[in-house]
Amino acid sequence: MSRKAFQRLSLDDRRRSLMEATLVCVAQHGLHGATVRRIAEEADVTAGLVRHYFGSKDEMIRTAYAYLVGQLTARASDSAKQTEGDADLQLRQFLRANVTMPNLSEQKVSLWATFIGRVRYDPQFAEIHREGYREFLNLLEALVEPVLVAHKRPHSAAICKRHAIALNGLIDGLWMEGSLNSGLYSQALLPDILVEASERLLGLPPGSLSIPQATQEH
Amino acid sequence: MSRKAFQRLSLDDRRRSLMEATLVCVAQHGLHGATVRRIAEEADVTAGLVRHYFGSKDEMIRTAYAYLVGQLTARASDSAKQTEGDADLQLRQFLRANVTMPNLSEQKVSLWATFIGRVRYDPQFAEIHREGYREFLNLLEALVEPVLVAHKRPHSAAICKRHAIALNGLIDGLWMEGSLNSGLYSQALLPDILVEASERLLGLPPGSLSIPQATQEH
DNA sequence: CCATTTGTTATACAATTGAATAATTTTACG
DNA sequence: CGTAAAATTATTCAATTGTATAACAAATGG
Secondary structure, three states, X not given: OOOOOOOOOOHHHHHHHHHHHHHHHHHHHHHHHOOHHHHHHHOOOOOHHHHHHHOOHHHHHHHHHHHHHHHHHHHHHHHHHHOOOOHHHHHHHHHHHHOOOOOOOHHHHHHHHHHHHHHOOOHHHHHHHHHHHHHHHHHHHHXXXXXXXXXXXXXXXXXXXXXXXXXXXXXXXXXXXXXXXXXXXXXXXXXXXXXXXXXXXXXXXXXXXXXOHHHOOO | OOOXXXXXXXXXXXXXXXXXXXXXXXXXXXXXXXXXXXXXXXXXOOOHHHHHHHOOHHHXXXXXXXXXXXXXXXXXXXXXXXXXXXXXXHHHHHHHHHOOOOOOOHHHHHHHHHHHHHHOOOHHHHHHHHHHHHHHHHHHHHHHXXXXXXXXXXXXXXXXXXXXXXXXXXXXXHHHHHHHOOOOOOHHHHHHXXXXXXXXXXXXXXXXXXXXXXXXXX
């Protein structure tokens, strides 16, 4: 009887591979069903490696959570940065990125919710959540301010923050319910609903955050 | 060595007692840590009763989830119904009830998130979620329509639904992030943020959903 | 080509889990 | 007051869990 053949991976590759396997298992079976053995099997290794790379299952799950949060924010942020110059367009892209693929994903919402449920009784999860939320709020605030300025709307720090909080709530809620897709409406509506609602929240003229017709090619 | 003394409860009382113990344990330790033994201890009974009343742990947890969702919606709905007559005031009360105690609660959000995480891989949880979401959306739609009518805003069925979807997203997001209270802002701001944002979303004049000064007694 | 390091597998183990069954106590009723 | 039915406790059991340890194999550098 021969042992399983295997190849060594770099530290980063192996860790990422294990984190992604963790996310897959948590999404598929919940924290409860995401056992070390199942995760190891998903990553095509044996269970002992978890200890080797993360010390414990809990530590691996924490790391995977932070990995997920970072990914979500980065996707939206990158989408905004891709379009340079126009403040309206940047905000628009940021908003839309949150309610379209790949961020609009039942699996990601499912994961996110599962982890959020742990924030309350696990201080280390609370810390990861707080950091992620803060970063997202700051990003949003930084995107909102120039838009308000451009449209000559009130834009004190307090007002910007208030708008960012409300917008963030709107984004989170639509992202979540939209991803879970209860079948009560089409997911394709979400970007427009979000953009239009954001215009209203910020007190912008209707259509401000729509694509300028001139630069629209397709 | 004598057995533990006990008293018989009515079927409904015992079931509710077990469901509430389930919620306490899930909030405190997650689905993972909410073992039958711990839940039984919390309800001050022995583990066997779970089987007797629910058949299985999973069935008990499902029932507790439906119980929680019903409670959340009922609280908001009751709050709206308490104020009769004025459509604006009813919507206002409904909104505020979602971001004030007892619905604004880290424990409730924590529970809700934990269960949402299960919607994806457990069809019975998905059914409970869908039903709860539909009911909430309908309630919201029914509250929004007369407000739009009163303010002579567009109020076709499609528009009402669209508003309900956006409003629901806003409520969910603010309720969640506000309850988790990352410490980035005061929870006391939430009702005003939500009400003001809702006015904007619906295109109402500022202050429409504030308490009418004339009828304000305290 | 050999030796050493360490990434990886394989096995073992104590603890805990959900559920099943048996024993006992409470309640209701005649 | 006694007796049957039902609720509750106590105990047992097989399965699964996370982790620890030992055996092995792959890459690395001389």
